Amino acid sequence: MKTLLITNANIVNEGKVFEGDVLIRGQYIEAVGKNLASHTANEVIDAKGKYLLPGVIDDQVHFREPGLTHKGNIRSESRAAVAGGVTSFMEMPNTNPPTFTQDLLEQKYVIASHSSLANYSFFMGAANDNLDEVMKTDITRVCGLKIFMGSSTGNLLVDDPKTLEQFFSRFPSLIAAHCEDEATIRKNTAEFKARYGEEVPIRCHPLIRSAEACYLSSSFAIDLARKNGTRFHILHISTAKETALFDNSIPLEKKLITAEACIHHLWFNDSDYDRLGTFIKWNPAIKTAHDQAEVFKAVLDDRIDVIATDHAPHTREEKQNTYFKAPSGGPLVQHSLVAMLEFYHQGKITLETIVQKMSHNPAILFRIQKRGFIREGYFADLVLADLNDPWTVGQENIVAQCGWSPFEGATFRSKVHHTFVSGHRAYSNGRFDDAKHGERLLFDRK
CATH class of the missing domain: 3.20.20.140 (Metal-dependent hydrolases)
Structure with missing residues (x-):
């Protein structure tokens, strides 16, 4: 099963911001902590200076x-x-x-x-x-x-x-x-x-x-x-x-x-x-x-x-x-x-x-099953963002089919670099990977 290790990220989760690592195995977060670099992974992303969010x-x-x-x-x-x-x-x-x-x-x-x-x-x-x-x-x-x-x-x-x-x-x-x-x-x-x-x-x-x-x-x-x-x-x-x-x-x-x-x-x-x-x-x-x-x-x-x-x-x-x-x-x-x-x-x-x-x-x-948090055993739905990478919204970078935005011309100081959906890197620096689709949300309700 494919593994991915994200190291040295500023993790924002459950009321705290701390530097740490996240190990993803397949769809799920296997470990969250410090000094996880000893784990063998198929891919390693050094996220130094960037922020990892659910x-x-x-x-x-x-x-x-x-x-x-x-x-x-x-x-x-x-x-x-x-x-x-x-x-x-x-x-x-x-x-x-x-x-x-x-x-x-x-x-x-x-x-x-x-x-x-x-x-x-x-x-x-x-x-x-x-x-x-x-x-x-x-x-x-x-x-x-x-x-x-x-x-x-x-x-x-x-x-x-x-x-x-x-x-x-x-x-x-x-x-x-x-x-x-x-x-x-x-x-x-x-x-x-x-x-x-x-x-x-x-x-x-x-x-x-x-x-x-x-x-x-x-x-x-x-x-x-x-x-x-x-x-x-x-x-x-x-x-x-x-x-x-x-x-x-x-x-x-x-x-x-x-x-x-x-x-x-x-x-x-x-x-x-x-x-x-x-x-x-x-x-x-x-x-x-x-x-x-x-x-x-x-x-x-x-x-x-x-x-x-x-x-x-x-x-x-x-x-x-x-x-x-x-x-x-x-x-x-x-x-x-x-x-x-x-x-x-x-x-x-x-x-x-x-x-x-x-x-x-x-x-x-909504009582969504195993999503919305950076927790071991939860789906690896994650965003890696750089809070100091300014960019300006324009028609050339708008993804929605309609091709416009009320933010056109606005400059944002933060940029999303990678988006992981159930462990799959769906988006990476302007490029999409359609090899795997998202999943139906399930809810813990009686």
Whole structure:
């Protein structure tokens, strides 16, 4: 069985940074410690000066396959993922057709088994009329149930109160939700259309999909989850007001209600619309600098548990459109880790917290088997990065199929050199190795 020894790395793991070695045998980490150089290995990487992190686990991506593959597909976007140090992803059901049946869900797993460089899981999608299909979900082999409690890209809005009650009371595992109040959005849309017609300025986006729309939906959903004892995870928190809904007084392992922040809500604010326009149009919207700061604060104090991307590629042509015609979403999975490492360079977050929020906590929150940590006996999902190797994002180095990024022109001080997925070096200094594909994530749930 092939062995690889990584020596002299600055290992970031479980709240510590220490210099050490990691021995990989096949898919697994065999040993972690110091002075492992005496072990015989097929290959040795001297990582002196570099940092070894657990692979990033992104709990919210949209890879567009099946049906929307002109934007991206599982192969192309998983390559972007491993280029950015993301070794596992959980993908959303708003493909075409939407993932509303067990057969459609399994079709995505088959596609990934033949094409994904990263490990993968897919959310089952909720609709107003598919409760019976949802209840067939094998919760040990599927990351969770996704409910759109606010319309976004695709027609997956679940707005029937009786249906929501059934999902929250009966689904036996994690429910993840997009929370925006549809009635508020429709009211705001009508008001801005009356003022501007079809030419609504992009700067109005956070006023249409407002902080109040987010809070109304999130608070309603949390009340519903508490009433039913539901394991509930709210995606892409974007407002200061919502952060008060979450608790940091108990350990993550015991939380029933958890939350996610996304890179774009930490990096951008509404002052960036004038410069980037519809290229930073997301749902929920990027909001004020105050919202941005408070969401970051909630990440740091553990009210918000994980950091993800909501990676959602659209073509450049689709995004270069008027407000109502431009789709929401953008590609971020290649740049999420280096963006967070840039915050580290700015003194805003520690390396240990980055690893906690991007690797450890997703593994704990979803109860993923043997991933998310640098531990003996765990899968060797690892990222080797140089924190002093500056590079500038440009079309020539963007891996996502859509070929653009909201970070174009930005210079990051850190660079991912190698990404290992279950012991396989899937990415190495700009080159990919498709000899082995990622694996289906499994979950420790009863």
